[in-house]
Amino acid sequence: MPVYRSYNQxxxxHQYNVRAGIxxxxxxxxxxxxxxxxxxxxxxVRESLAYGTEDKQSLDFFPAKSGSGAVLVFIHGGYWQSLDKSDxxxxxxxxxxxxxxxxVVNYRLAPSVRMGEIIHDNMSAIAYLYKNSEELGIDGNAIYLSGSSAGGHLTAMLAGGDWTGFGVPQDIVAGACAISGLYDLEPIRLCYLNKVVQLDQEEVREYxxxxxxxxKLIPFILSVGGDETDEFHRLQAEYQTLLNAKGFDVQVVRQRDGHHFDAVDRLGKPGEDLSRAVIDMIKR
Known part of the structure; x- marks a missing residue:
């Protein structure tokens, strides 16, 4: 029996209420x-490039002045219901x-849309980058994903996504870095978060x-804050085990300390173990 099923409500x-602990x-x-x-x-920066027709279906693009054309996509967290690319x-x-x-991608949020639409938005954003790669000056074959919390979940879902119907290659994701990801949605369905996210059992299985x-065996980086709750560490360990069993070369960037939001700063700060690992993944 998964350990989360031994918890009372x-x-x-408490395990998932990260804001209460910060x-x-x-x-x-x-x-x-x-x-x-x-x-x-x-x-x-090219702000709010539209990949869809609704306001939230947009992304901000920061072009490098030189380089190989690789692009790192960041998908923000907020438990699929809050925050914005502008943060x-x-x-x-x-x-x-x-x-x-x-x-940096925006996407529609719960409760106005369900999980399938949130995932579809993010896949549409990646397809937009691929199809507009020449105009943006990037290499459509060097699209790497990153995300934290709900963004970690979305990063993992897109890495394993079915891209049929998006007009892009099935192997569009060149590598991924998921931070404090929510890789099993069943505990989300069972905890207070589901009042807004509104997952059912079928959606848990599908997403x-x-x-x-x-x-495809792509490079994969996983990381979680050292001071995060047991559930976030369990989720990462379980997902890593599954990836390893399929032959993935998973790099775990260990953080001796740090809460749920510290890792976002570490992803973007030059010289941090996490940012160096992502740069090395892209440049290898």
């Missing part, structure tokens, strides 16, 4: 918004300096990355 909710989370969100706005002022522009900092372009591993 209060204990399970008293200054509102200050962190304000800092992200402020520093990202500053970053966009002083760096080239995460600084993720691009470590990669632009290395000649790697960055795209849990543990049940939809990539068919």
């Amino acid at each position: 209060e204990a399970l909710d 008293p200054d989370h509102l200050d962190i969100f304000a800092r992200w918004s402020r520093t990202s706005a500053e970053f966009r002022k002083y760096n080239d 995460f522009s600084t993720v691009a900092e470590a990669y632009l300096a290395e000649g790697i372009s960055v795209a 849990s990355p543990t049940l939809h591993l990539p068919s």
Whole structure:
């Protein structure tokens, strides 16, 4: 029996209520918004490129001045129901300096849409990058994914996604970095988050990355904050085991400390173990 099924409701909710465990989370969100706005002022950016017809179906693109044409896509977290691409522009900092372009994706949020539509939005964003690669000055065969929390879940789902109908190659994802990912959606269905996300059992089966591993052996980086709850560590360990069993070369970037939001800063900050690992994955 999975360990989360031994929790009572209060204990399970505690495992996933990351904001309750980070008293200054509102200050962190304000800092992200402020520093990202500053970053966009002083760096080239093509804001809100539309990959769909609705406002949230857009991405910000930060072009590298030189390099191989590789692009790192960042998919934000917020438990599929909050936050915005404009909060995460600084993720691009470590990669632009290395000649790697960055795209930060927005997508429609729960409860206005269900999980399948959220995944479809993110796949549409990747297809947009591929189809517009020449105009954007990127290599459509060098699209790498990254994301934190819900974005980690979406990164893993896209890595294992069925791209039929999107007009792009099945192996469009060249590599992936998932941070504090939610690879099994059953505990989400059972905890307080489902009041908004509204998963049913069929959606859990259809949209849990543990049940939809990539068919192509791509490089995969996993990381989780050292101070995160047991469930986030369990989810990563379980997903890593499944990937390893299929022959994936999984690199785990261990963080001795750090809460759920620290890893986002580490992904975008030059010189951090996590950002260096992603750069090495792209440049190998």
